[in-house]
Amino acid sequence: MKRFLFSLLLTCSTLAVAAGSGSIQIVKPQAAETPPGAKTGAVYFDVVNGGGADRLLSAEAKEMAGSLELHTTLMEGTLMKMRQVDAVDLAAGETTSLKPGGLHVMLIDLKKPLQAGQSFPLTLHLEKAGTLQVTVPVVKREAMMDAMPQHGQGHSGHGKP
Ligand SMILES: [Cu+2]
Numbered sequence: 001m002k003r004f005l006f007s008l009l010l011t012c013s014t015l016a017v018a019a020g021s022g023s024i025q026i027v028k029p030q031a032a033e034t035p036p037g038a039k040t041g042a043v044y045f046d047v048v049n050g051g052g053a054d055r056l057l058s059a060e061a062k063e064m065a066g067s068l069e070l071h072t073t074l075m076e077g078t079l080m081k082m083r084q085v086d087a088v089d090l091a092a093g094e095t096t097s098l099k100p101g102g103l104h105v106m107l108i109d110l111k112k113p114l115q116a117g118q119s120f121p122l123t124l125h126l127e128k129a130g131t132l133q134v135t136v137p138v139v140k141r142e143a144m145m146d147a148m149p150q151h152g153q154g155h156s157g158h159g160k161p
Contacts, residue, residue, distance in 0.1 A: 023049065023050035023051035023129075024047060024048070024049055024050070024051065024054060024090070024126060024129040024132065025047070025048040025050070026045050026046070026047060026048075026124065026132060026134045027045060027046040027047075027048055027095075028044075028045055028046055029043065029044070029045040029122065029134050029135070029136045029137070030043070030044055030045070030136060030137055030138070030139050030144070031043045031044070031107075031114050031120075031136050031137075031138050031139070032100075032114065032138070032139060032140075032141050032144040033113070033114050033115055033116040033138050033139065033140055033141055034110065034113045034114045035113070036113055037113075038110060038113060038114075039108070039109060039110055040106060040107060040108055040109075040110060041064075041065070041106075041107040041110055041114045042071075042100075042104040042105065042106055042107065043059075043061075043098070043104060043105040043106075043107065043122060043136055044097075044098045044099050044100065044104055044105075044144075045098055045134070045136075046095050046096070046097050046098070047088075047090050047095065047096045047097075047098070048095045049090045049091065049092065049093060049094055049095070049096065050093065051092065051093075051129075052092045052128070053089070053090065053091055053092045054090045054126050054127055054128045054129055055087040055088065055089055055090060055126065055127040055128075056070065056087060056088040056090060056124060056125075056126055057086075057087050057125045057126060057127055058070070058124075058125045059105045059122060059123065059124050059125065060122070060123040060125075061107060061120055061121065061122045061123070061136075063111070063120050063121060064107055064110060064111055064112070064114070064120045065107035065108055065109055065110050065111060066108060066109030066111070067108045067109060068105055068106065068107055068108065069084050069105075069106045069108060070084065070085050070086075070087065070088055070103070070104075070105060070106070071083065071084055071085065071103070071104050071105070071106045072085050072102065072103050073101055073102055073103070073104070080101070082106070084106075085103075087127070088103055090126070100144060105122070114138045115138055116138050116139055116140045117137075117138065118137075118138045119135050119136055119137040119138060120135070120136055120138070121133060121134070121135055121136075122134045122135070122136045
């Protein structure tokens with residue numbers, strides 16, 4: 001009986017993995033343009049996870065950058081600092097946002113500037129869903145700033161000084 005239950009469990013988890021692999025969607029990928037000579041850039045997107053828990057492990061964009069890192073952004077006093085993370089947890093059934101001021105994919109050692117209007121291929125490696133290919137459009141910095149959640153954060157007043 002125990003053996004039967006065990007094999008039933010195995011079957012269930014195998015099914016869950018199969019469902020998960022088709023239920024991860026990368027939404028609104030974008031990167032901000034970079035000034036000439038910049039060595040780093042950042043990519044943002046939403047991960048819509050319609051399946052079981054997964055993790056984003058790494059990324060590649062060989063055309064654009066020597067290496068890519070997964071970063072989070074932390075406040076240290078009034079300074080924003082970036083720190084590398086091993087993986088980005090993608091909770092079951094939830095949307096995880098990589099956005100300015102938060103989690104992002106960092107392009108290290110840029111081979112050429114990111115220019116608005118262009119796009120480049122990005123490869124994402126996920127623990128369960130495997131490899132996903134995404135095309136990332138480069139947008140103007142101003143367009144990116146509009147998306148930054150900096151207004152109203154930590155301030156209760158509505159008036160401007
Ligand atoms: Cu970063």
